[in-house]
Every structure is written in C-alpha cells, then in structure tokens.
Amino acid sequence: MSGFADYARLDATALREAIVSKRTTASQVVEAALARIAALDPELSAFSTVLADSARARAKELDAALARGEPAGALCGVPFALKSNMCVEGVEAHCGSKILAGYKPPYTAPFVQRLLDEGAILVGMTHMDEFAMGSSGENSGYAVAKNPWDTSRTPGGSSSGSCAAVAARMVPLSLGSDTGGSVRQPAALCGIVGFKPTYGRITRYGLVAFGSSLDQVSPFTRSARDMELVLSVISGADEHDSTCLPLPAIDPERSDSIRGLRIGVPKEYFASGLDADVRAKVEGAIAKLVELGAATVPIELPHTEYAIPTYYVVATAEASSNLARYDGIRYGPRTNGDGSLQSMIAATREAGFGPEVKRRILLGTYVLSSGYYDAWYVRALKVRRLIRHDFDEAFKSVDLIACPTSPTAAFRLGEKTDDPVAMYLSDVMTVPTSLAGLPAVSVPCGTVTLGGKQLPVGLQLIGPSLADARVLRAARVFEDATQHQREIYALAPSVREGAAR
Amino acid sequence: MSQTTTAPTIGFVSKKTDVRWIPVIGLEVHCQLKTETKLFCSCRYEFGASPNTLTCPVCTAQPGALPVLNREALALAVRVAVALGANVAPRTKFDRKNYFYCDLPKGYQISQFDQPFCTGGGLTLPSGKRVRLTRIHLEEDAGKAVHDRGDMTLVDLNRAGVPLIESVTEADMQTSDEAYEYLTSLKEILQYAGASDCDMEKGSLRCDVNVSVHPEGEGWRTKVELKNLNSFKNVKDAIEHEIERQIEAYESGDKSKFPVQETRLYDATTQTTRTMRSKEDAHDYRYFPEPDLVPFHVDAAFVEQQRTMLPELAEARRARYQRDFGLSPYDAGVITGSRAVADFFEMVVKLNGNAKETANWITNGVLANLSDPTIPAKTIDELPFRPHDLAELVELVTNHTIHNNVGRTVLRTMFETGKSPKQIVKEQGLEQVSDEGQLEKWCREALVGKDKVIADVKSGKTKAVAALMGPVMKASKGSANPELVQKILLRIIQTEM
Ligand SMILES: [Zn+2]
Numbered sequence: 001m002s003g004f005a006d007y008a009r010l011d012a013t014a015l016r017e018a019i020v021s022k023r024t025t026a027s028q029v030v031e032a033a034l035a036r037i038a039a040l041d042p043e044l045s046a047f048s049t050v051l052a053d054s055a056r057a058r059a060k061e062l063d064a065a066l067a068r069g070e071p072a073g074a075l076c077g078v079p080f081a082l083k084s085n086m087c088v089e090g091v092e093a094h095c096g097s098k099i100l101a102g103y104k105p106p107y108t109a110p111f112v113q114r115l116l117d118e119g120a121i122l123v124g125m126t127h128m129d130e131f132a133m134g135s136s137g138e139n140s141g142y143a144v145a146k147n148p149w150d151t152s153r154t155p156g157g158s159s160s161g162s163c164a165a166v167a168a169r170m171v172p173l174s175l176g177s178d179t180g181g182s183v184r185q186p187a188a189l190c191g192i193v194g195f196k197p198t199y200g201r202i203t204r205y206g207l208v209a210f211g212s213s214l215d216q217v218s219p220f221t222r223s224a225r226d227m228e229l230v231l232s233v234i235s236g237a238d239e240h241d242s243t244c245l246p247l248p249a250i251d252p253e254r255s256d257s258i259r260g261l262r263i264g265v266p267k268e269y270f271a272s273g274l275d276a277d278v279r280a281k282v283e284g285a286i287a288k289l290v291e292l293g294a295a296t297v298p299i300e301l302p303h304t305e306y307a308i309p310t311y312y313v314v315a316t317a318e319a320s321s322n323l324a325r326y327d328g329i330r331y332g333p334r335t336n337g338d339g340s341l342q343s344m345i346a347a348t349r350e351a352g353f354g355p356e357v358k359r360r361i362l363l364g365t366y367v368l369s370s371g372y373y374d375a376w377y378v379r380a381l382k383v384r385r386l387i388r389h390d391f392d393e394a395f396k397s398v399d400l401i402a403c404p405t406s407p408t409a410a411f412r413l414g415e416k417t418d419d420p421v422a423m424y425l426s427d428v429m430t431v432p433t434s435l436a437g438l439p440a441v442s443v444p445c446g447t448v449t450l451g452g453k454q455l456p457v458g459l460q461l462i463g464p465s466l467a468d469a470r471v472l473r474a475a476r477v478f479e480d481a482t483q484h485q486r487e488i489y490a491l492a493p494s495v496r497e498g499a500a501r
Numbered sequence: 502m503s504q505t506t507t508a509p510t511i512g513f514v515s516k517k518t519d520v521r522w523i524p525v526i527g528l529e530v531h532c533q534l535k536t537e538t539k540l541f542c543s544c545r546y547e548f549g550a551s552p553n554t555l556t557c558p559v560c561t562a563q564p565g566a567l568p569v570l571n572r573e574a575l576a577l578a579v580r581v582a583v584a585l586g587a588n589v590a591p592r593t594k595f596d597r598k599n600y601f602y603c604d605l606p607k608g609y610q611i612s613q614f615d616q617p618f619c620t621g622g623g624l625t626l627p628s629g630k631r632v633r634l635t636r637i638h639l640e641e642d643a644g645k646a647v648h649d650r651g652d653m654t655l656v657d658l659n660r661a662g663v664p665l666i667e668s669v670t671e672a673d674m675q676t677s678d679e680a681y682e683y684l685t686s687l688k689e690i691l692q693y694a695g696a697s698d699c700d701m702e703k704g705s706l707r708c709d710v711n712v713s714v715h716p717e718g719e720g721w722r723t724k725v726e727l728k729n730l731n732s733f734k735n736v737k738d739a740i741e742h743e744i745e746r747q748i749e750a751y752e753s754g755d756k757s758k759f760p761v762q763e764t765r766l767y768d769a770t771t772q773t774t775r776t777m778r779s780k781e782d783a784h785d786y787r788y789f790p791e792p793d794l795v796p797f798h799v800d801a802a803f804v805e806q807q808r809t810m811l812p813e814l815a816e817a818r819r820a821r822y823q824r825d826f827g828l829s830p831y832d833a834g835v836i837t838g839s840r841a842v843a844d845f846f847e848m849v850v851k852l853n854g855n856a857k858e859t860a861n862w863i864t865n866g867v868l869a870n871l872s873d874p875t876i877p878a879k880t881i882d883e884l885p886f887r888p889h890d891l892a893e894l895v896e897l898v899t900n901h902t903i904h905n906n907v908g909r910t911v912l913r914t915m916f917e918t919g920k921s922p923k924q925i926v927k928e929q930g931l932e933q934v935s936d937e938g939q940l941e942k943w944c945r946e947a948l949v950g951k952d953k954v955i956a957d958v959k960s961g962k963t964k965a966v967a968a969l970m971g972p973v974m975k976a977s978k979g980s981a982n983p984e985l986v987q988k989i990l991l992r993i994i995q996t997e998m
Contacts, residue, residue, distance in 0.1 A: 087564070320787075
C-alpha cells in the first residue's frame with residue numbers, strides 16, 4: 001500500500017475530511033505517514049520510536065467503524081506524534097535521557113487519551129533535548145533532529161523532533177511541551193504553527209515535569225485552524241492535575257476578522273540582538289495586521305531583560321526537585337557504585353544525565369540551598385511577579401501583543417553548544433510569556449535567506465490570560481490573509497528528494 | 502540514677518554539686534490519618550498488605566504523575582486541630598522537602614514548611630499541666646525500606662503517600678511522666694476524633710523527643726533529639742536516660758563531653774542512645790513551595806462543619822459516666838481509655854439500662870478476655886459478639902437466671918463461639934436451679950461425713966457452712982442458687998442434726 005497521494009499537502013482538518021468523505025481511508029493515510037517517515041526520517045532524525053503496527057491496527061479499526069456508519073471523531077484518522085516526555089502506556093518515554101532508557105509508562109496521559117478518543121492515530125515518539133532542557137535538540141541522549149529546511153541547522157528545541165516531524169509533513173499534528181519557548185521557538189524556526197496555551201488550560205498529568213510552574217503541553221500544526229481544532233479537543237479541566245484550570249475546553253472563535261483589535265508592539269523585543277532580516281519580516285507581518293484592520297500601539301515591557309535570569313532560577317529550582325526521582329531504584333538503568341544507597345543513586349545519576357541536565361540540577365540545587373534561597377529563588381519569584389505585572393499593565397490598553405518568536409532564524413547545529421548562555425538567549429522572546437503564564441502562538445510570517453537557503457521566520461502573538469481563543473483567531477486571520485503557508489512548502493532540497501523516493 | 506535523687510518538686514538535685522537540674526522536653530508526634538485513600542492519590546492503605554500492591558503511578562513517582570489533595574485527609578486534620586483548640590489557617594500551602602532515600606520515591610516529601618494548616622492549641626494533662634502546641638502540619642508518609650534480607654534492601658511503597666499529621670509541642674514538659682501523659686492524652690483525642698488508630702506497633706503513631714537540661718534559674722541549654730522510640734514506654738525510658746546522660750555530662754565538668762546539638766537513636770534493648778547524626782550532617786532540605794499543588798483555602802464554614810462532626814471526647818465522657826451513671830473514676834477511666842470500648846459500653850447500656858453492672862462486665866470481663874493470648878480477638882472491634890449479646894448476659898445475671906460465676910463462663914464461651922448467652926445457657930443447662938427438692942438432694946450429699954462443720958454450725962458459728970458451698974456448687978455444675986443452698990443447709994443442720 002503506497003498510501004494517500006495527497007497526504008503531505010493537507011492539514012489535519014483536510015485529512016479528516018478526506019477520510020470522512022471516503023476520498024481515502026485512515027489506513028491509506030497511515031500508510032502515507034509511515035512511507036514518508038521511512039523516506040525522510042533517516043535524514044531528519046525526528047522519531048525515536050515509530051509505532052507502525054499499532055498505528056495500522058488502529059487505522060483498520062477506525063475504517064471498520066466508519067464503514068459501520070459510526071460517527072467520526074474530530075480527529076478521525078489523523079496521524080500524530082508525541083514528544084518523548086509524554087506518557088502512553090507501554091510506549092517508551094525516555095525524555096531524551098539515558099536515565100530513562102527503556103522506560104515504558106504504566107499509564108496514558110489524559111491529554112493523549114483525548115486525542116485518541118477523537119480518532120487521532122499515534123504513529124511515533126520524537127527526539128528532544130534531554131528533559132526538555134535545550135533550545136536546539138542537541139542535548140539529546142539519543143539523536144539530534146534536523147531542520148527540514150536545512151539539515152545542517154537546528155529545528156529549534158527542546159521539542160525538536162515533534163516540530164521537524166510536522167514541518168517535514170511526516171505528520172500533520174504533534175505535541176510538544178513549552179516551558180520557556182520549547183514549542184514556539186522551533187515552530188518559528190521550521191515554519192509551522194506552535195501554540196502555548198494559558199498555563200493550566202491543558203492538564204500536565206502524564207507530561208514528564210521539567211519546570212512545573214511553567215510546563216504546558218503545546219501542539220504543533222500546519223495551520224491555525226488545526227490548532228484551534230486540537231485545542232478544542234485536549235484543553236479543559238482534568239481532575240488529575242490541581243494546576244489545571246476548572247474550565248471547559250478552549251472554544252474556537254467564529255469571527256474571521258481582527259478589525260479593531262489593538263495590537264501592542266513592545267519596543268524591548270525589537271532591540272539589539274534581533275536579526276535585521278527577521279526584524280523586517282516581523283515588521284512586515286505587523287503591517288499586514290494593520291492592513292487587516294488592527295491598530296498598533298507602542299508598549300513597554302520594562303522587566304523583559306530580567307526574564308532569562310529569572311527563568312533560569314525558577315525553572316532550574318523546580319527541575320532540581322522534579323528530577324530527584326531518577327535514582328535508579330524503581331525504573332530506568334541502575335549503576336551500582338560501591339554498593340551503598342547513596343553511591344548507587346550518585347552513580348546512576350552521573351551515568352544517566354547529560355551535561356546540560358547536570359548543569360541545571362546544580363544551578364537549581366544552589367538557588368534553593370539554605371543561605372541562598374532568599375537571594376535567588378525568592379528574588380526570582382518577585383521579579384516573575386514584576387514581569388507578569390508588565391503584561392497586566394500592557395493588556396489594559398491592548399488586546400494582543402505582536403513580536404518576533406525568535407531573534408534569529410535557525411542557527412547551525414553546533415553553533416551554540418559550547419556557549420550555554422548564548423543558547424539560553426535564543427529563548428529571550430518566549431521566556432517572558434512563560435513566566436507570565438500567558439497564551440502565545442508562533443505563526444509563519446515569511447522566510448529569510450541564509451547561506452543560500454530559505455529559512456522561516458515566526459510571528460509571535462501573545463494574549464492576556466485565558467484569551468487563548470483570541471490569539472488563535474488572530475493567527476488564523478493572519479494566516480488566511482498571507483501566503484506564507486504555501487511559501488513554506490519550499491522545503492529543503494534533500495527533504496524533497498527524500499519525499500519523492 | 503546514680504548521681505542524682507528525685508526531688509519533690511521539678512527537676513533533679515545533684516548529690517555531688519547540689520545543683521537542681523531542670524529538664525526541658527518537647528515532642529514531635531507523627532500520626533497516620535485514617536482516610537479511605539492516600540493523601541495525594543486514590544490508593545487505599547492497609548497495614549501488613551503484600552508489598553507494593555497498594556500503589557499507583559502517583560505514589561510510586563512515575564514520571565509525569567501529579568498529586569491531587571485528598572479532601573478527606575484535610576477534613577480529618579482540621580477535626581484534630583479543632584479538638585486540640587488550634588487555629589486553622591484560612592490559607593495554606595504545601596512545600597517540597599527534598600532529600601534522597603530509597604523509601605522516598607519522588608526524592609522529596611510533600612509537606613508543609615512555613616505555613617502549616619494550623620498553629621497554637623494544646624492539651625491539658627490529667628495532672629492539670631498545660632502543654633501548648635506550636636503547630637500541626639499535614640504531610641505524606643514515606644514507604645518502608647527493609648534491610649534484613651542479606652545484602653539487599655527491599656522497598657515497599659504501600660505506605661508511601663499515606664497522610665500524616667505532625668504535631669509539635671512547645672518545650673513545656675519537664676518530666677518523662679508528663680511526656681507519657683501527653684502521648685496518652687493525644688492518642689485518646691486522635692482516636693476519639695476518628696482521625697487515627699495511633700498504634701505505635703503498626704507505625705500509625707511515631708514520636709521524636711527533644712530534651713535538654715539546665716541548672717535552675719539559668720537559660721536553656723543545647724537540645725538533643727531522640728528518635729527510634731517504638732512505644733510510649735520507650736519514650737519515657739529514653740527521656741529518663743537522656744536526662745541522666747546530660748546531667749552526668751555537664752557535671753563531669755569536661756566541656757568535650759557536654760551535650761551537642763544532634764540526633765540520637767534509642768536502643769530499647771540496651772536502654773541507651775547513640776549518635777545518629779550531628780548538626781553538621783543535618784540535611785539541607787531545600788524547602789520550596791510545591792508547584793504541583795495550588796495553595797488551598799480552609800473557610801470558617803468548613804472548620805465549623807468539622808467541629809460538629811467531632812464526637813464527645815474522652816474527658817467529657819469520663820465526667821458524664823461518673824455524673825449520670827455513677828461509675829467510679831477508675832471504671833470511667835478504663836472504659837473511656839478507647840473510643841471503641843466507650844462506644845460499645847454506651848450501646849450496651851442503651852439496651853439494658855444498667856450502666857454499673859455493664860461497666861463491671863466490660864472492665865472485668867470483656868477487657869480481661871481481650872488481653873488473654875488464647876483468645877483470638879484482640880480489640881473491641883474484633884469481638885465475635887454484638888452489644889446486644891452482652892446486654893443479654895448482664896440481664897441474665899442481674900435477674901438471677903444464672904449465677905455471676907456462671908456468667909463468666911458464659912462470657913468466655915461467647916468469646917470462643919460467638920453464640921448468644923441465652924443459647925449457651927440453654928445448651929449447657931446452666932440456668933440457676935432454685936428447685937428446693939433438687940437443692941436439698943445436693944445439700945444432703947454434701948453433708949455426708951462433714952461432722953466438724955456440722956458441730957461448728959450447731960455451736961453458733963453459722964459461717965462455717967461456707968465450707969459446704971463448694972461441693973454443692975460443684976455437684977450442680979455451678980447452677981445452684983447459692984442463697985437458697987445456704988438456707989437449706991442451715992435448716993437441715995439446725996432442725997435435723
Ligand atoms: Zn497511589
């Protein structure tokens with residue numbers, strides 16, 4: 001079976017429509033997905049596990065159910081991929097870490113179950129920075145995913161594989177997790193849509209924790225309408241997560257207009273460090289929003305410069321505690337050490353964690369230590385409140401904020417691996433929103449040419465707390481009005497050849 | 502104590518130096534709450550269940566699992582706070598206490614650091630002494646590590662996540678007896694509140710002690726923490742030993758031997774303590790607010806609701822039993838020693854209206870049988886019969902259907918068979934015999950050859966007839982009405998002999 005010929009051209013909404021209208025079958029779609037993964041993934045290394053058998057079996061079930069006339073789910077037959085820090089019973093979730101090699105969770109995350117219940121088909125787990133700590137996918141204990149536009153470059157991170165998988169049209173939908181930009185930044189660098197909801201809109205139960213007060217499950221899609229669809233399925237209250245808001249799922253807005261929306265443009269996001277070509281694309285996108293009837297308002301977010309240090313105190317403090325459970329006692333590989341318990345735990349963690357994870361555990365342990373706690377952790381929480389306050393003030397006069405998602409287009413693999421601080425700064429545009437817990441989307445807004453290759457640029461739209469649907473509507477209106485989505489099909493030549501094979 | 506003598510007032514006066522040493526004692530008590538499910542997941546807990554069978558992704562710390570607060574645990578904790586007269590905070594939060602150990606699956610314990618759910622309150626001991634509470638907080642229990650399997654350590658996570666309340670007293674106690682009384686009173690309140698079993702043997706109550714001593718009139722000195730105390734008696738013994746050790750250390754005059762701030766483990770077999778860890782080795786627990794649980798609010802209405810759910814406590818019941826039922830302070834104390842016993846007592850009294858006799862049968866009969874190792878039932882909850890049966894037994898005795906001694910045998914049989922008293926009396930023909938013809942026959946048999954007794958009685962020593970009661974009762978298998986037997990014996994001796 002060669003699969004559905006139009007597969008790579010369609011988004012999730014169109015694929016479902018094709019299946020439901022009997023133009024193709026879920027099985028044909030899954031075959032197309034598996035064929036494309038087989039053709040492209042050897043070069044892109046997006047997938048750590050491909051679940052061909054279970055995907056085929058599930059597709060068959062769905063086709064049979066459709067043939068019996070049963071109602072089709074909202075994502076019927078749509079193949080999707082998960083970041084390896086998400087729990088599905090019996091499917092390895094190694095989190096990009098050697099310390100969880102072979103770990104198969106005994107339960108399925110509710111946000112995954114909601115996708116499955118609507119007929120989506122899980123085709124694989126994707127590579128990532130170890131425990132989501134990284135901005136390029138290079139901190140993986142397994143394989144480094146490549147950017148489909150230029151395989152010498154990063155797809156961004158930490159949800160590198162999930163992003164590359166959608167960008168290369170291997171799947172129309174994947175889930176990543178966004179702690180400080182780990183979905184929005186790769187979405188920008190790979191030319192797809194990435195959305196981090198308001199903190200608490202999607203349950204975190206079954207998402208392996210990095211920074212608990214920041215982590216949010218965040219999808220990648222090819223279109224803004226798909227993003228609205230996915231959010232309407234996976235968001236909403238969940239009794240397993242106390243931090244999940246007791247609200248119904250995000251309800252997509254019907255409006256096709258952004259007329260009258262006041263869009264804030266924060267001067268701090270257009271300062272030095274922003275690539276001139278990226279800046280030009282983002283300014284062009286903002287001009288487009290104005291053309292569509294929105295009004296721009298210059299705003300200030302004065303504490304932006306403190307966001308990165310604040311983030312690296314809060315996130316590492318939480319991580320140092322969240323990662324304490326990896327002690328080799330209950331799961332994962334164990335290294336015995338000299339036989340004592342403490343030695344076994346130390347040796348297991350020494351062998352199992354990579355350098356970036358160790359760096360962050362040390363940092364987090366330090367900022368929580370007695371004598372340093374007030375100076376670091378408590379102060380960081382205060383600055384976090386100031387950053388949130390900046391946004392609260394801004395949203396008194398604007399409906400949305402528009403800015404770049406990333407200061408540069410995709411950088412070369414290896415370019416920043418020796419300089420952790422340079423790597424941290426690549427998240428400078430996404431981290432403040434994470435600290436404030438706000439909804440933010442990255443949508444493609446054109447390409448720049450770098451080293452003779454076209455590379456995508458992302459426009460970030462940020463909304464006030466709980467205005468998820470407004471953010472998504474604006475992304476959809478922008479996308480409909482521009483041709484960037486089509487432009488984005490100009491994939492890297494090697495990937496196109498792979499797809500043709 | 503070799504160097505000291507107990508003084509009539511507080512403290513110990515040294516024979517060597519004449520210094521009066523004043524001990525300062527504080528207690529930290531951990532109690533497991535008797536909830537249906539664990540503190541942050543829906544697993545049940547049961548002492549002694551097969552290892553690792555009462556677990557789930559949350560309490561085994563699977564990656565991605567998250568805690569959700571069990572409101573029932575909060576309700577019980579608040580009920581305890583109310584019973585102890587403590588102030589329940591309107592807003593409280595959980596914190597993570599970070600340390601590595603094999604029985605701590607997450608690598609941190611979810612506890613409460615700077616905002617415990619309640620502060621203040623206290624207990625008045627039967628001696629009248631007031632012991633104030635500093636705080637009570639809610640936290641999860643760890644699992645259990647078993648080290649006695651050769652070079653292996655086995656971990657059982659059944660207990661991991663069971664709700665605990667940790668209550669910390671002010672250092673208000675000065676004697677080991679006060680500490681013992683405090684524990685007894687606290688246990689009583691927790692049991693009455695239905696909050697905990699407080700069974701030290703099953704680990705549902707654990708106690709750490711802080712002890713220091715100082716010369717009268719001087720400031721407090723270094724405190725030492727004692728752990729590994731497995732019974733109330735251990736607590737008492739360990740405190741006594743530690744007070745003695747500290748006084749001896751100070752009186753040696755050798756500063757290198759003075760007590761240092763440390764944690765010491767008590768060894769009940771040798772009745773000594775040894776250093777477990779010094780202040781320098783103390784963990785830095787790196788407490789910080791638990792990001793997986795939102796701060797929670799306890800409103801006044803919830804606190805009031807828990808207050809109304811609090812049953813009458815032991816102290817109040819003791820007073821009522823003496824006032825309304827005329828029980829002796831001793832009987833009232835024994836019966837209210839456990840809420841289950843007191844509840845059982847009240848159910849029986851409700852049926853037979855005879856509090857005094859019922860109290861007697863419970864203290865001398867039921868409780869005595871429960872402490873008999875050959876009886877399978879160990880607690881009142883395990884009785885093979887119901888309150889109705891005991892009420893019936895008391896009635897059979899008081900209306901003279903059976904003799905008191907026969908009643909004891911019947912009770913024993915009730916413990917052994919679970920049968921009702923009436924059934925036992927009927928099956929074994931134990932009903933008291935008052936038929937004079939039958940009684941006279943037994944009496945005449947007993948008189949054969951008892952010339953000395955007969956002579957004594959005839960000479961006016963009527964009490965001598967008691968020597969004949971035994972044989973008659975024996976012949977009747979205990980069923981003879983003793984008053985009638987005595988009357989008949991005297992009549993035969995005095996009128997026929
Ligand atoms: Zn559990």
